[in-house]
Amino acid sequence: MLIETTDTFLPYYTKDASSQHSNAIHGKYWVGDRSERWMVGVSTMSGCPVKCKFCAAGKLKKWRNLTAGEIVDQVMFVRERNHGNDPIFCKEFKINYTRMGEPFLNIHNVRKAITAITELHPKTHHYVSTIGLKGSDFSWIKDNITLQISLHSLDEERRKWLIPINNLMTLEELGAIRTGSNLKTTINLTLVDTKDFDITKLRKYFDPKYFFVKLSPINENDISKGNDLGKGVIEQLNLV
Numbered sequence: 001m002l003i004e005t006t007d008t009f010l011p012y013y014t015k016d017a018s019s020q021h022s023n024a025i026h027g028k029y030w031v032g033d034r035s036e037r038w039m040v041g042v043s044t045m046s047g048c049p050v051k052c053k054f055c056a057a058g059k060l061k062k063w064r065n066l067t068a069g070e071i072v073d074q075v076m077f078v079r080e081r082n083h084g085n086d087p088i089f090c091k092e093f094k095i096n097y098t099r100m101g102e103p104f105l106n107i108h109n110v111r112k113a114i115t116a117i118t119e120l121h122p123k124t125h126h127y128v129s130t131i132g133l134k135g136s137d138f139s140w141i142k143d144n145i146t147l148q149i150s151l152h153s154l155d156e157e158r159r160k161w162l163i164p165i166n167n168l169m170t171l172e173e174l175g176a177i178r179t180g181s182n183l184k185t186t187i188n189l190t191l192v193d194t195k196d197f198d199i200t201k202l203r204k205y206f207d208p209k210y211f212f213v214k215l216s217p218i219n220e221n222d223i224s225k226g227n228d229l230g231k232g233v234i235e236q237l238n239l240v
């Protein structure tokens with residue numbers, strides 16, 4: 001079984017960064033550590049049945065849902081390898097359900113894992129990422145749980161091609177989502193190509209009162225290159 005877990009931190013003060021080069025970390029200055037902002041990215045599946053046209057998870061022929069214990073274990077795995085750091089003393093401890101797998105296809109175990117992790121570390125903020133599946137229940141997304149939507153394209157047909165699953169929510173349906181989270185729903189606008197960006201549709205469907213847009217290029221991989229997809233970099237807009 002193959003899964004992917006990430007363990008990162010970002011200097012606290014870069015949260016408000018807005019210029020093109022603001023996420024460069026220069027060694028001359030202290031840039032913060034895991035006591036400020038600690039982010040653990042966990043997988044919810046090994047492999048993934050969705051097989052998005054840009055995603056390396058599609059390389060794996062088999063897939064299966066992870067159990068709640070296997071999701072929690074990824075957080076424990078990271079914790080154990082960070083001696084001297086404790087989420088209790090961390091200003092922002094975040095778990096991103098963003099690595100391998102679509103969380104809403106394994107939502108029972110994801111919710112069980114969220115409950116277990118919150119019991120261990122009550123200050124944890126959970127970010128549950130989804131491609132947006134029709135019929136999903138978002139009523140439990142509240143307080144310290146925030147929804148992230150992987151949009152990838154503002155062209156409906158192109159989005160369906162990039163994310164080949166039958167019950168994908170439309171842009172209009174996604175824009176109508178309201179949660180009780182402490183934070184706005186994040187639109188993860190991870191682009192594979194500049195033509196997927198459309199400011200008019202972004203404004204039309206996603207009210208800034210409820211949505212926060214994160215624009216970034218994809219990590220190129222064999223699958224994305226095989227499907228002849230670009231890097232998704234928009235000059236002067238991406239933080240690269």
Ligand code: SF4
Pocket residue numbers: 048049050051052055056057058099100101102131
């Ligand atoms: S849903 Fe997520 S993990 Fe699954 S193929 Fe698409 S991008 Fe990859």
